Amino acid sequence: MELKGYLNGFFKFDDFRPGQQETIESVLTESHTIAMLPTGTGKSLCYQLPGYLLDGAILVVSPLLSLMQDQVEQMMAMGEKRVIALNSFLTPQQKAKALTELERYKFIFISPEMLGMDFVLASLRKLKISLFVVDEAHCISQWGYDFRPDYLRLGELRQQIGQPLTLALTATAAREVRADIAEKLCLDQWKEVVYSVDRPTISMVIEHADTFQEKLERTVELVKFLQGPGIVYFSSKKIAEQAAAYMRENGVRKVMAYHGGLDSESRILIQQQFINGQLDVVCATSAFGMGINKENVRFVIHFHMPLQIESYLQEIGRAARDGKDSTAILIYSPGDEQLAFQLAEGELPDRYQIERLFAYLKDHKLGYKELAQYTEDLIRICGFTEIQWRIVEEYLSSLSHTDLDLDSHSLIQMIERRLAVKNGKVRKMIEYVHAQECKRSVILKAFNEKPEKRPEYCCSICGVDMDHYKKMEPGDNEMLIKLDWKQDLASILLLSERIK
């Protein structure tokens, strides 16, 4: 049978999205493959479909717990029962149980640190692994914008489980990053399936506002003018909340803020309300959108610029998944650069925090093995944020010997190198914002791509008629607040025929 037949049989889709078929074919011919597919093209299908055609388990390494969890839930929601996530969410008992019955599972998602554990490796070695998938593979590269030290061992671990056929997936990785991925994973030969980062159905617009207030007002104006649904991205939880409140005061009714500071119930509800069409707009931090599959997002507004072009592409890529014209608008105001640099720096621990940490380790004669035990104290004493602490902990726990003076020095150097990389990324983002040439071509150049033909609605430099994205539907009819709670309850639990 042709691949398309399987696609239809297993997933009920008629057509592949760009890059899927080439990637799957490459994998099925037993070639190690690095696939760079734009976000929203359904990367997971690239290992799910081979999963059904290959004999043996698919092992997927994924860097973000939330992403992994979403992926597993979606597969379960689609009716796939043979899927499991091995990560720190499992209790030791659940972990032990899962490991003894691994052969029951077709799709095994695993976090890099779990993969590094000896007893896990031992269980995995007993399995037939038909495909080793590295998701978000750019995290393995020091050049990548989201470098994660715990990804560095993946090459070695891959050797230990018998060098299985490998698929590295990423949304955005320039050429040098792809070469780095292959090297770190110890692939001698590999195929690359590289799909353009270009999303021709999304126009790229930069607007300017002189002040914060002006920016806020312009955002509300846009949200009211544009056809929804849409997402507005902020780099601060507080401002996302403020903006959502401001929008509500100004007549945008179905809008909510979404960020990591919300409790988990609210996060799930808001996400699902958005998917279900109960919300038109979400004022979000970058925490929103991962793993969300909503086809008809019509606009993405950036109230703050992201810290790198890669994130920007990922975020605007949440629009237009149904292939219909959509727009991405970034509103810039003077001072945004400083904010971006500050945020980039704030993600990393600073020299004083590191020095304080090592002074404490020295005073209390602690080794790196005991870090986890003292996490709370250390975070408090050194004033680390969660992200900062994760970086420090990952680095130190990867060291085999303890030499406080040397390690303190090398950690500070590592952080300085990463800060330089991050600052470089921010500068590229700023250049993009200020570029006086076609925005699309600036992005393509950043990824060593040649611009092909320009879409009609290209970018603010080429000129975009915003009326194209104007709200079509008249204001939705006000949903009446039902006062009869029993009727509400009945409409949830009884088939609608019965309550008439």
Add this chain to the structure above:
Amino acid sequence: MGVTYLESVVLYLLKTIKGERTIYSLYHLFQGKRSSQTIQDAHLYQITPYFQVFPSVTRESLERMVKSLRDRNLVKEAAESKVIVTEYGMETLERSLKEKPLPVFMNGWKYHQTTEPFWERLTLLVQVCSNLVHHESSYIPVRNKKDTLFWVKQYISKQGINRYILAERLYMELASALDHENTRPELVVLRLTGYKKIGLTITQAAEMAGLEPSHYHFEFLNTLHAMLDTVLEKASDYPLLSGLVSQGEREVPLTLSTDKTYGLIQKGYSLEEIAAARNLKQSTIEDHVVEIVLSIKGFNIDAYVSPEKQKKILQAARDNSARKLKQIKERVSDATYFEIRLVMAKYGEEQWN
């Protein structure tokens, strides 16, 4: 000038503790701190309904609120971190409560361990049933805790009835259990998720109901606890709903560590032996015993305080309205603080109220 609902609750509690405890005791009460001091005080002042009903409160927000109450002359400082309600404060409180009464069915102490799992299971059960009757198998559960998902799945298959009957039963039980006067069932129903209808978040529900978020929160708990009262009293009439509360969660529970101590006490170990065996301080074990006395009615303390000494301590406490351990200790010099705390824990409520 009026007060917000949360302010009226705080004023009420401040009035009740009469400046004998610091404002931080309210913080611990709202947080549901499992220290013997907090648990003892909650019983002593009969404010157990407020135990752990507002865990999102912070020290700072409480300080800010008390300062604002002071600035408006509703309370005045009695001592460091202690305030008493002024006459004006009393009047304002009374007026406010007439309009927006306190949540009478809310019972934080009784249900603090039950509320969350019950609500998690209920919301998930409703969502699953709703999708079942609509033949929708692909949706994202509103709960992401593995334990909850597994529990509800098991629970449904255990019922062994077809989906339509299950959903209808759930409807009947909910419609009846929520129908409780002086509560607001719509505040609960707004939050429920079903087939192609996602429930509202707390903030949204509060806005929809036109309540300030903290008022919504207390009304919601009030309604939920009233429903729990109904469901657990007549469990046979509410098989589906009462089954959502696990047996262990119905008793006022002990903290894990206290429970271990309790187990050892029942086996006949002395407190010294328990401290040694568990490698804990004697004072920690003593805290556990106080918690046990507060939680388990009928727990006999004669082994720790002789009946005569109990009488002496009670007598001293009776003459001493300030309820200070220290003052009792001065009168009964041969009693230890631990013994006094035990007696107060055991007889506290009957004694003073």
